[in-house]
Amino acid sequence: MLLTKNIQKHICFTESNVIDVLKKINENKSRIIFVVTEHGHLEGSISDGDVRRWLTEGKNLDLNALAKTVMNRNVKKFLVGTERSVIEKIFHTGVDCIPLIDDNGHLVQLAFQARSGFFLGNREISDNSPSFIIAEIGNNHQGSIELAKELVDHAVDANVDCVKFQMRNMKKLYKDSGKNDVSADLGAQYTLDLLSKFQLSTEELIEVFDYAKSKGVLPLCTPWDLESLKVLEEYGMSAYKVASADFTNFELLEAISNTGKPFFCSTGMSSESEIQESVAFLNGLGANYVLLHCNSTYPTPFKDVNLKYLTRLKEITGQLVGYSGHERGICIPVASIALGATVIEKHLTVDTSLEGTDHKVSLLPNELKDMVVQVRQVEEGLGSDKKPREVTQGELMNRENLAKSLVAIKDIQCGEIITRDLVEVKSPGQGLQPNRLNDLVGKKAERDIAKGSFFYMSDIVGQINKRNYKFNRPFGVPVRYHDFRKIIKDTNLDFVEFHLSYNDMKVDLSEYFNCEESMGFAVHSPELFANDHILDLCSDDPEYLNQSKALLQDVINITKQLNTYFPKTNDPVIVVNAGGWDSKGFIDEGLKAAKYQLIADALNDLDLKGVTIAIQTMPPFPWHFGGQSYHNLFVCADEIVSFCKKNPQIKICLDISHSMMSCNYYGWDLLEFVAKVAPYNVHLHIVDAKGVDGEGVAIGKGDVDFPALMKLLDEVNPKTQFIPEVWQGHKNGGEGFWSALEFLEKFN
Incomplete structure (x- = not known):
């Protein structure tokens, strides 16, 4: 028997819907979920059998029905500290998992029959710890x-x-x-x-x-x-x-x-x-x-x-x-x-x-x-020998650079059949993988494909065409200078978010803009600058810190120049990853307050007139140049709120993917996180995530509960602008963005 306090995967709230319950039952492999109030009071349980009973008895089946309407209220439970022999007798009746409650009825532990282990204080000793x-x-x-x-x-x-x-x-x-x-x-x-x-x-x-x-x-x-x-x-x-x-x-x-x-x-x-x-x-x-x-x-x-x-x-x-x-x-x-x-x-x-x-x-x-x-x-x-192998985020990034793709040997006209002699294999791996060659050959091209261009999955399964979308808040997509015109063509985007690279810092804006644009804009500051410099506004190295401040001031100045071409936007948002990353481990909790103060002081040293700095919420394990890092600044909602209260001129860019990964890592609730930071949020990156570092997952395929999220955002951030910051969404004319907007529009 294993007694564990790690109960997060085995509980849902009374207000959770049946879809979420089924997902959790599938994920935890225990065939049961325990239903608790928002304060952790045990109310009942839902097993595979309970769901089947509800499905067969219900007249108006609704998978959005609340867990409390489906649960079994007569769940067998014991007080914490009950003798093992008493609990083990219940196991003999066919029960696999028993909840243990405190004197106030709060669920605090679970006892599993089919697992071995025990606790020493708060330390679990088992095969899973x-x-x-x-x-x-x-x-x-x-x-x-x-x-x-x-x-x-x-x-x-x-x-x-x-x-x-x-x-x-x-x-x-x-x-x-x-x-x-x-x-x-x-x-x-x-x-x-x-x-x-x-x-x-x-x-x-x-x-x-x-x-x-x-x-x-x-x-x-x-x-x-x-x-x-x-x-x-x-x-x-x-x-x-x-x-x-x-x-x-x-x-x-x-x-x-x-x-x-x-x-x-x-x-x-x-x-x-x-x-x-x-x-x-x-x-x-x-x-x-x-x-x-x-x-x-x-x-x-x-x-x-x-x-x-x-x-x-x-x-x-x-x-x-x-x-x-x-x-x-x-x-x-x-x-x-x-x-x-x-x-x-x-x-x-x-x-x-x-x-x-x-x-x-x-x-x-x-x-x-x-x-x-x-x-x-x-x-x-x-890792685990229970799950199939998945391509990690780091591998995805390297596959982009090192792998090979299917490429057009010459110009292909829309409607032309793609034959083998029109396709070759070349690096880098930014398009369709070579193993899809036979799936591609014989398809009719649904777009004009220029010589040397990559083929994409949409050339096999069908194109995702952009159109006019309808949202009750300003919406846009990320762009670069070079693809700005192509991306916005034939859309009704309210704004774009320019993702700057360090090379973009050097360009003459008049090469891309020659008149006033009718849409709004925001800017995403580079993280990586020339000479492998990653922006860090709380570096303990004064020289490094001063260089970071100077580089961010350059971004601010470029944003002000862009504002002359995009006058519709007042005080344009600059999304900033403020720093605090470390390749060796998280910042010590005792040092975090000083780090936050360094960031505040650094921003106070800059000329922020005419712009809005929006510090991006961060995941625990972000990917920087050179690999994965540790990050614990602007990760916790309470710390973010505290920082913004002390520095009211600084706002937040709520990145749903980043914060979902943080919630997964620390066991927080994403909706509670969003509600806390909402008063300070001026810009949204809406995208999915899986696990603690799965940032590349397609929207709708990860852990984010989008129906609940979008409903909450309508309440707490009703007019806040957003982009679907889909990884590699710009490929093939932005098809990743259009697919994401199509998905999100359903929850409008």
Whole structure:
């Protein structure tokens, strides 16, 4: 059974429509959705069967019907903290998922029968969660409480989940009260000698546990005997570790299981039959535990690690598995992630030459930090084996530049049959992929195709023709100077948004405009300028910051020049990505206020008279020149509102795609996000998104609920201008824009 607080994919609101409910049921693969109020109060559930019943009984079927009209109000539920055995009895009746509520009836957890795992505090440990990383300090503190705390600090700096120690009652654990027996084997003598010198007292260990908590990291401990377990229980230890030496010690295993706490079991020194025997024993007790593959040699030769045993261990036991390593280096624990390790344990020291065998197999602080970084990178890179492969946004961008397309060898007239001798394959990949050659040949051209022009999918499936559209707000499309005339021809666009490249900054506007235009305009500032300079108005480098300000001032001046050709627009909008990106990670939360202030100060230094700066809402993982970045400025609605209140002259461009990706990443509600920023929004980019970085998805094919969104925008931003900022929408005369406008017009 898995208890999880990650309930977002498994809930809908009472006011959600049936279409949304069905989508969520398909996505979460659990065949059930729990219905809650906007405050999280559990009202009922909707299963596949409930939907079928409603479909067969309903007289006036309406997929826009509200969830509360379809739901089953008699949903089986339990209070948080209910004993596992009580919940598991319900599973035997055929129920797969049970909601757990607090005393006020709010849904806070879900219990799944078909999954394994548990929570340690707020940290989920399961096959679906990031691996739980333990820094094993053990006795590497050398008996010094100061060194123990220093090791805790190093572990915290490495971003581990847990620091682990060991507790022994020498009198209870060893014969003769642990006195060094001169007749004992040399190995036993050495171990007892180390323990006699490097133990911390119970009081000192508890002080270190409290210190770890004060630093925000979970302390755990290995009890080597029943008396130590009793002490740790009195302290309130939240979980335990069973050493390899005790994995066949059923008395201790039972005592730990009886605490009701989860625990981790190293399997070193045990044969497979012994492992299976211990697993059967623990399962009979209903214990929550993880098996850690381990070789108890110090250090373990790489040839003896046998890392592939992880997969067999999981297969033969059906339990969650992890890895506890005594080899040198970090490559083995990092590799264990790819084999299904949900927990990783590695020893930590400040000096590998200190006395004791553990130091020889321990990582130094910088090595532990590197291991954690690489583990998280591997986790991110693993992806899923449950979904078909999709072309990522980065690949789409590179396919544009590096792949090949079908190209016309000579001029082709509208109505002419496209034959094989009229088509060749050439780079770049901005048109129809070569694998569609046979689909293209034999089609009748529905447009004039110039020699050297790309073929597009519309040459196979039919052209999307632009026309006059009807919206109750100003609408436009993005353009460049060179395609402006072609794009606006035969349309009733209210305005255009000029997307400037850094080369466009150098052109003479009189080459493209020679009279006053009858439509409005906006400008999208470049992100990338000459010499690989990405605009950043909050850079900590004064020289870089000043260059960004100067470049944005150039954009402002060009916008004012454009305004002389487009006088219909007062204070034209300039869409700006203000900065705050980083290729290595998100800006620290504690530094964000200063970053926002840098942006405000930078804009105050510019001549903004006659223009309106609209800072674009951003996604968490935008694509910049050189690849994907991290971004957490102008991502959170509350931060955006706070910034705009402090800087009323600065407005917002609400990019629906960007904000949808942010909502997906942080678990926010898009409609709530839009409602919050609406008072400061002067310009809209309306386009779809999927997941946390799926910006290239076709409109209507992603996660945005357009009927609900457009209805809300009519209420909170009734006259705000918009463009469908479709990626590569300008191709083939702007067919992506016309397709998007056709789609959006339905919700007008």
